[in-house]
Amino acid sequence: MRVIIVGAGEVGSSIAESLADNHEVVVVDQDGERVDSLTYSLDVLAIEGDGTSLDTLRDAGIEQADMIIASTDDDETNLVICGTAKTIDDPFTIARVKKVDYLDTWDHAEQGAFGVDFMVCTNLLTAMDIVRVIGLPAARDVDPFAGGEVQMAEFEVRAESPVADQTVRQADRFDSLTFAAIIRNGDVAIPRGETVIQADDKVVVIGSPESVQQFALEVAPDETPSADKELVIIGGSEIGFHTARLLENRDLRPRLIEQNQERARELAEDLPKTVVMASDATDAEFLAREHVDEADVVVAALENDEKNLLVSVLAKQLGAERAIAIVEDAEYVSLFEAVGIDVAVNPREVTAEEITRFTREERAENIALIENDRAEVLEIEIDADSVLTDRPIREAVSDLPNGVVIGAITREGAFVVPRGDTIVKEGDHVVMFVDTDVLNEVSAAI
Amino acid sequence: MKFRVDWRASVSLVGSVVKWLSVPLLFPLLIAVYYGELNGLRTFVTTIAIALVVGWSLERIDPDPDLGAREGFLMVALTWFVVSIVGGLPYVIAGNQISFLGQFPFIHIVSGPSTLADPINALFESMSGFTTTGATVMGDISFETHSRALLMWRQLTQWLGGMGIVVLAVAILPELSVGGAQLMDAEAPGPGIQKLTPRIAETARALWKAYLGITALEIVLLYGLYLAGLAPGMTLYNAVGHGFTTMATGGFSPEARSVEAFSMWAQWVIVPFMIAAGTNFALFWHVLNGEPRKLIRDAEFRFYIGVLAVLSAVLTILIYTHQGLVFVPGGPPVAGNIESSIRHATFQLVSIVTTTGYASMDFNTWNSSAQYLLLAAMLIGGSAGSTGGAIKIVRWMVILKSFRRELFTTVHPEAIRPLRLGGRALDERAVRGIYAFSLLYLVIFLVSTLLLFLDAERAGGPNLNSLEALSAIAATLGNVGPGFQLLGPMNNYLPFSDASKLLMIMLMWIGRLEILPVLVLLTPAYWRS
Numbered sequence: 001m002r003v004i005i006v007g008a009g010e011v012g013s014s015i016a017e018s019l020a021d022n023h024e025v026v027v028v029d030q031d032g033e034r035v036d037s038l039t040y041s042l043d044v045l046a047i048e049g050d051g052t053s054l055d056t057l058r059d060a061g062i063e064q065a066d067m068i069i070a071s072t073d074d075d076e077t078n079l080v081i082c083g084t085a086k087t088i089d090d091p092f093t094i095a096r097v098k099k100v101d102y103l104d105t106w107d108h109a110e111q112g113a114f115g116v117d118f119m120v121c122t123n124l125l126t127a128m129d130i131v132r133v134i135g136l137p138a139a140r141d142v143d144p145f146a147g148g149e150v151q152m153a154e155f156e157v158r159a160e161s162p163v164a165d166q167t168v169r170q171a172d173r174f175d176s177l178t179f180a181a182i183i184r185n186g187d188v189a190i191p192r193g194e195t196v197i198q199a200d201d202k203v204v205v206i207g208s209p210e211s212v213q214q215f216a217l218e219v220a221p222d223e224t225p226s227a228d229k230e231l232v233i234i235g236g237s238e239i240g241f242h243t244a245r246l247l248e249n250r251d252l253r254p255r256l257i258e259q260n261q262e263r264a265r266e267l268a269e270d271l272p273k274t275v276v277m278a279s280d281a282t283d284a285e286f287l288a289r290e291h292v293d294e295a296d297v298v299v300a301a302l303e304n305d306e307k308n309l310l311v312s313v314l315a316k317q318l319g320a321e322r323a324i325a326i327v328e329d330a331e332y333v334s335l336f337e338a339v340g341i342d343v344a345v346n347p348r349e350v351t352a353e354e355i356t357r358f359t360r361e362e363r364a365e366n367i368a369l370i371e372n373d374r375a376e377v378l379e380i381e382i383d384a385d386s387v388l389t390d391r392p393i394r395e396a397v398s399d400l401p402n403g404v405v406i407g408a409i410t411r412e413g414a415f416v417v418p419r420g421d422t423i424v425k426e427g428d429h430v431v432m433f434v435d436t437d438v439l440n441e442v443s444a445a446i
Numbered sequence: 447m448k449f450r451v452d453w454r455a456s457v458s459l460v461g462s463v464v465k466w467l468s469v470p471l472l473f474p475l476l477i478a479v480y481y482g483e484l485n486g487l488r489t490f491v492t493t494i495a496i497a498l499v500v501g502w503s504l505e506r507i508d509p510d511p512d513l514g515a516r517e518g519f520l521m522v523a524l525t526w527f528v529v530s531i532v533g534g535l536p537y538v539i540a541g542n543q544i545s546f547l548g549q550f551p552f553i554h555i556v557s558g559p560s561t562l563a564d565p566i567n568a569l570f571e572s573m574s575g576f577t578t579t580g581a582t583v584m585g586d587i588s589f590e591t592h593s594r595a596l597l598m599w600r601q602l603t604q605w606l607g608g609m610g611i612v613v614l615a616v617a618i619l620p621e622l623s624v625g626g627a628q629l630m631d632a633e634a635p636g637p638g639i640q641k642l643t644p645r646i647a648e649t650a651r652a653l654w655k656a657y658l659g660i661t662a663l664e665i666v667l668l669y670g671l672y673l674a675g676l677a678p679g680m681t682l683y684n685a686v687g688h689g690f691t692t693m694a695t696g697g698f699s700p701e702a703r704s705v706e707a708f709s710m711w712a713q714w715v716i717v718p719f720m721i722a723a724g725t726n727f728a729l730f731w732h733v734l735n736g737e738p739r740k741l742i743r744d745a746e747f748r749f750y751i752g753v754l755a756v757l758s759a760v761l762t763i764l765i766y767t768h769q770g771l772v773f774v775p776g777g778p779p780v781a782g783n784i785e786s787s788i789r790h791a792t793f794q795l796v797s798i799v800t801t802t803g804y805a806s807m808d809f810n811t812w813n814s815s816a817q818y819l820l821l822a823a824m825l826i827g828g829s830a831g832s833t834g835g836a837i838k839i840v841r842w843m844v845i846l847k848s849f850r851r852e853l854f855t856t857v858h859p860e861a862i863r864p865l866r867l868g869g870r871a872l873d874e875r876a877v878r879g880i881y882a883f884s885l886l887y888l889v890i891f892l893v894s895t896l897l898l899f900l901d902a903e904r905a906g907g908p909n910l911n912s913l914e915a916l917s918a919i920a921a922t923l924g925n926v927g928p929g930f931q932l933l934g935p936m937n938n939y940l941p942f943s944d945a946s947k948l949l950m951i952m953l954m955w956i957g958r959l960e961i962l963p964v965l966v967l968l969t970p971a972y973w974r975s
Binding site for chain 2: 002024025026032039040041042043044045046
């Protein structure tokens, strides 16, 4: 289909890159330099212009477009873009917003609002992502599938972990869990029974939330999340606030540190179960006094990357167990993780993933990207003419290229354990791990 | 020394292009079959075999090429050079054939020694073909010396080079889709490229379709004149041959006397097609998509038509009033004859500005006022995104506008005046790039002229005057074709020494690729990190 993306920042470019292989993509941005660089780096049509104006949208071919994605850095602009697009034609509109209020408005309207057909809220998504990571302490990345019935998680295996140096067959002690991939030195490999898991590998597993939780215990037995966890959120940004709110919903009692008195007061009013403290989080003496050194998780949610890096490193230095930091600049993610921050969450990446999964072929409902697009996890609803339908998985897999793992199946909302002799039926949701190289081939067959 | 350029990837893709070159080589092969030219048949079967083997071997150097920005320059520059070498093989092979076949009856045999048996001459002719220059070192252009197949190949090289070999490769080779924009940018005439569609391969195909369509239209019209009895020499062979080289702004002709060999009707038909060939092809694409206004409104197009009109008018007056003619050649007088003055002046001017290089009459019979006007016209060039060469209209527009701005800011030092082209303000970096290119072009033009003089001294010939030397460089660097006097439209470049020919081969090559993609390869910085 023809997709117009307005806003060629990190989110827009990343979506454009994911879609360029299979769709006709037009990117609109006001910054001429970005437009130039996209023209040469991706196989897309890049246009310089203001996406809120009719002329620009017509130039971009809105009449032929099936979908328009508004992913500029400004919420209101994105809403106006969608509204403007709807005045010309009726493409499917997706807007990226930061403010959760807009999402609430949109959710509360019968048919959506602002001419937006699908709204993605960066701040909420990021907060949810952080909460998931907190829930699975050893996990570096967690994505829900099939309405939460299935989870995909990526774990880093440390030397002291019980599964280190075991074969996959030994480590795979859980009924409803599949080892989808092992990432070693940036290479994605599909594990076999006799593959040995080494220290520092990253393991991607797909399974029911319970089994993933159990596996997490297995990988990192000494880190079980429970109500007596010490959770410290530094920074009362929108993301920090929603992280605290979601944690409260899980009966956890986080502490939140916010420098600005007035903002701290607002937060304290809205977060009954959270201890809000007004202080500068880079004050080491204050951190020591408040026993941040004993925290199990420190979330750095300040307004800029440098501060987040500083407070995370500081907290780790003092002795905090794990540090999760929000990184606005995707370039820094690997750097953050290199200096000892356990998980770096990039809101833009989270948003781009969410939008990309929405724009995939209709049946692929959900998607997560592994190791910067080296592989993808897809959730697909099986129809009658799929290669999987009404036959045992063992048979079907022989018709698929290498680099595919069937991770989990849900049937009518219930989890089905995929085994070699499991027969897939029409209407099942299959969560599968696919190497990017064979993605198109697999999408076509299923 | 460690190279920072993955030259293997570039070479491998050049191999793919050379391999695919065997497809257009089938066309002269078919011509040879049609006319029963056994030596033409042998020439092209051999060439196709060599192209396949060379292409396939080069491809093997890197089975999975990954093209980055740097490799792109290398690939484009190398493609043009290697394709010119392979495309020159038929001249060498045909020129060196021992015609023992003459003993057999019923075989049409072409005999006679050819000047193109010499490899340097063959490379010159081939490079001149692919770069759509049209400068020739063919001593005797006739079917007595050369097979029809070979002369058609000469026409076809120009057609392939016109819209661009690399653009064609981007259109058909899927592995070039992502880096394609940058490759096309390195090859396409004019600053920057316009993507017309989201997919670059589709843009490349759209450009080639427009090119193919207009070429076909011209062939039909020319052959129609022949059928209507208005252009006796314009056989189907000639119609196809000239269709190939008009749209490419090439200028090669299977006729020794170029377009002079045809009737006034044929000459009048060719003029609008030359004008079209010098127009930005993206505009035709818009016209075909139902937006003809984009053509009429395009600033560059309007300026281009204006330049053609004004200069044609000046030249017409010169010729009509006898000012520009040294003597009236045989045949009907030109001076004082309205129709033929307008026709020859317009034809010649359009032919030179678009860098086609056809001649409707021998302009060596014109005097220096008219010839220097044409020499200046050689530096103008066609539009950006056309098949024309030289500096290009759009750059001249920017330069003229920046002169005006300079004068204005002398009076008002604080004024901020962005340069506008067709209502759009230009980025100052783009303006600087245009200054740099144009200056570099003129520097190379002058230095090469000096080198040509020096080499003529060294080699003891030819005895050049300044008009001849300047026109030789302007015509090869600008991909125009013929020069004046010694190398006028009815003469050739044979008198030059091998060293001078190599210099001009180089000039045609860098002129077609607009200098920078080739020159950047000569900088140490390119090869190091």
